[in-house]
Amino acid sequence: xxxxxxxxxxxxxxxxxxxxxxxxxxxxxxxxxxxxxxxxxxxxxxxxxxxxxxxxxxxxxxxxxxxxxxxxxxxxxxxxxxxxxxxxxxxxxxxxxxxxxxxxxxxxxxxxxxxxxxxxxxxxxxxxxxxxxxxxxxxxxxxxxxxxxxxxxxxxxxxxxxxxxxxxxxxxxxxxxxxxxxxxxxxxxxxxxxxxxxxxxxxxxxxxxxxxxxxxxxxxxxxxxxxxxxxxxxxxxxxxxxxxxxxxxxxxxxxxxxxxxxxxxxxxxxxxxxxxxxxxxxxxxxxxxxxxxxxxxxxxxxxxxxxxxxxxxxxxxxxxxxxxxxxxxxxxxxxxxxxxxxxxxxxxxxxxxxxxxxxxxxxxxxxxxxxxxxxxxxxxxxxxxxxxxxxxxxxxxxxxxxxxxxxxxxxxxxxxxxxxxxxxxxxxxxxxxxxxxx
Numbered sequence: 300x301x302x303x304x305x306x307x308x309x310x311x312x313x314x315x316x317x318x319x320x321x322x323x324x325x326x327x328x329x330x331x332x333x334x335x336x337x338x339x340x341x342x343x344x345x346x347x348x349x350x351x352x353x354x355x356x357x358x359x360x361x362x363x364x365x366x367x368x369x370x371x372x373x374x375x376x377x378x379x380x381x382x383x384x385x386x387x388x389x390x391x392x393x394x395x396x397x398x399x400x401x402x403x404x405x406x407x408x409x410x411x412x413x414x415x416x417x418x419x420x421x422x423x424x425x426x427x428x429x430x431x432x433x434x435x436x437x438x439x440x441x442x443x444x445x446x447x448x449x450x451x452x453x454x455x456x457x458x459x460x461x462x463x464x465x466x467x468x469x470x471x472x473x474x475x476x477x478x479x480x481x482x483x484x485x486x487x488x489x490x491x492x493x494x495x496x497x498x499x500x501x502x503x504x505x506x507x508x509x510x511x512x513x514x515x516x517x518x519x520x521x522x523x524x525x526x527x528x529x530x531x532x533x534x535x536x537x538x539x540x541x542x543x544x545x546x547x548x549x550x551x552x553x554x555x556x557x558x559x560x561x562x563x564x565x566x567x568x569x570x571x572x573x574x575x576x577x578x579x580x581x582x583x584x585x586x587x588x589x590x591x592x593x594x595x596x597x598x599x600x601x602x603x604x605x606x607x608x609x610x611x612x613x614x615x616x617x618x619x620x621x622x623x624x625x626x627x628x629x630x631x632x633x634x635x636x637x638x639x640x641x642x643x644x645x646x647x648x649x650x651x652x653x654x655x656x657x658x659x660x661x662x663x664x665x666x667x668x669x670x671x672x673x674x675x676x677x678x679x680x681x682x683x684x685x686x687x688x689x690x691x692x693x694x695x696x697x698x699x700x701x702x703x704x705x706x707x708x709x710x711x712x713x714x715x716x717x718x719x720x721x722x723x724x725x726x727x728x729x730x731x732x733x734x735x736x737x
Contacts, residue, residue, distance in 0.1 A: 330510070332463070333463070334510070336468075336510070337475075337514040338517045340448075340452050341474075341478065341479075341513065341514040341515065341516065342517050342521050343448075343475075345517070345519075348440065348444050348448075348476060348518075349521075351432075351440060354429050355428075355429045355432035355440075356432075358430075358433035359432070359434075359435075359603075362434065363375070363383070363435070377594075377595035380591050380595055380599070380602070381588065382591070384435055384587040384588065384590040385584055385587045385591055387430060387431065387587050388583040388584040388585070388587020389583070390430050391579075391644070392579040392642075394426050394427045394430065395583065396580055398426065399420075399422075400419050400422075401423065402420070402423040402427040402644055403420050403644070404416075406442065406645065407570050407640060407642075407728070408731055408733075410442065410728050411441065411490070411689070413446060415453035416447075416449075418451065420450065421450055421451065427443070427644040428443040428645065431643050435594065436638050436645060437604070437631060437638045438646060439645055439646040439648055439649030440604065440649075441476075441646035442644075442646035443644045443646070444480070445477070448473075449472040449473060452468045452469070452475075453469055467510060471510060473490070473511070474490075474512065474514045474518075475487070475511075475514035475518035477515060478514070478517075478518035478522075479518035480522075482530070483699075484516040485695060487511060487512070487514075487515030487519075490691060530606075532613040532614075532700050533614075534613060534700075535672065536701075537672045537701075540673075540706070543668075544669075544673050544709055547662075547666075547669045547674065547677070548709040548710065548712070549677075549712065549713045551659060551669075551673075551678055551681065552681040552684075552714065552716070553716045553720055555680070555681025555685075555717070556682070557685075557720060558632070558681070558682065560724055561632070562635060563685060563725040563726055566729065566735060567729060567733055570640040571733060572640075583642050583643065585641065586640070589637050589641075590637055590638060593630050593634045594634070596626070596630055600627060600653075601631045601634060604645070604650060605650045605653030606649055606652070612660065613660070613671075613675065616663070616671050619664065620664070621661055621665055624658075624664055625661050628657035628658045628661060631650060631653050631657065635647060635650040635654070647686050647687065647727055648683065648687060652683070652700070655675075655681065655697070656675050657678075658681070659671075659674040660674060661678075662677075663675075672701040675700060675701060676697040677710065680693050680697040680717065681717045683696060684714065684717050684718060685724075686727040687727070690714065693714070694714060697710055
């Protein structure tokens with residue numbers, strides 16, 4: 300008799316105490332037919348992501364440069380930021396109100412991935428995403444782009460290749476989009492492996508990762524070849540980490556996690572306040588107006604998804620005062636909270652990266668002896684752990700921002716106290732009733 304400890308009640312089995320039986324490998328005839336669908340989904344997912352990104356960037360240039368220049372006003376004046384964010388709220392509100400599918404479910408209750416949406420939802424979802432990205436809303440493209448790719452891959456794939464498992468199309472689309480977003484299949488492998496930890500299924504972990512990795516690699520290579528995207532902030536590398544670096548990483552990551560949790564605790568209350576307005580043509584314009592006021596307070600770097608703004612922030616280390624950095628970190632955190640609460644479509648990872656970089660640079664400005672690479676990566680790690688609860692993605696993103704291998708060991712250790720702070724706490728995601736997920 301052997302006692303197996305599970306997450307529920309103890310289970311008594313008659314299995315003799317012995318080493319677990321090896322998991323049978325998936326045969327070649329199962330894996331080979333998955334390669335072509337994975338390649339197709341990978342390239343298509345990347346092209347959709349790049350298409351929406353390019354369209355949003357072009358429209359952003361019109362809204363924030365061409366139009367204000369023609370009117371003879373500053374593109375990032377306080378008045379223009381308030382007007383543009385409010386107008387963006389009106390435009391997205393019209394999409395949510397009038398277009399079929401209403402741009403999908405409440406964004407506050409969606410995360411990375413999920414069940415496939417009906418195809419009729421996708422046009423409104425993508426239009427709302429492009430408008431929010433171009434209009435300066437503090438959300439990224441990841442959640443809606445992954446949702447759109449899952450819906451399209453599932454709908455087309457189950458019809459073109461009904462012999463393949465329907466769940467395979469969901470994993471291919473998820474992996475492909477994550478690979479395209481980060482420009483590497485490693486991030487997708489980490490996310491998918493985390494999701495597969497408790498998922499039943501035949502074959503070893505690498506058998507189940509095979510097709511998603513093909514899709515992620517195809518998506519990442521397509522993005523890299525066409526867009527040449529890079530997350531590296533070109534910070535001074537850390538060559539010889541010491542005990543003081545480890546202490547700094549642990550303290551900053553833990554403090555950043557506490558800072559990020561403030562938004563998680565406030566999320567259901569802010570969400571409830573906006574949803575008392577009941578109609579998208581009230582919630583979104585009011586939310587846009589509040590975002591405009593926040594942008595006027597925090598400056599133009601607190602606008603948009605934050606990836607380019609992070610690079611500008613990190614390019615001027617030493618030029619920002621602690622007051623400026625703390626103001627940008629707080630404003631961006633509140634902007635993320637407001638945008639996610641009032642109904643704007645978008646993801647939380649990219650804005651959270653900006654918050655983490657600003658928080659880390661604040662710590663470095665207060666204690667100049669801290670290495671910038673340690674401060675920035677630890678700040679990003681802590682905020683991402685709090686807001687996403689995705690351990691591997693948090694570690695990966697924090698590490699690639701500084702492109703310094705010795706930092707990875709520090710981050711692995713710094714993630715431990717930070718995780719103790721966030722585990723079991725409210726997430727920056729709600730259930731269908733508006734209550735916090737834990």
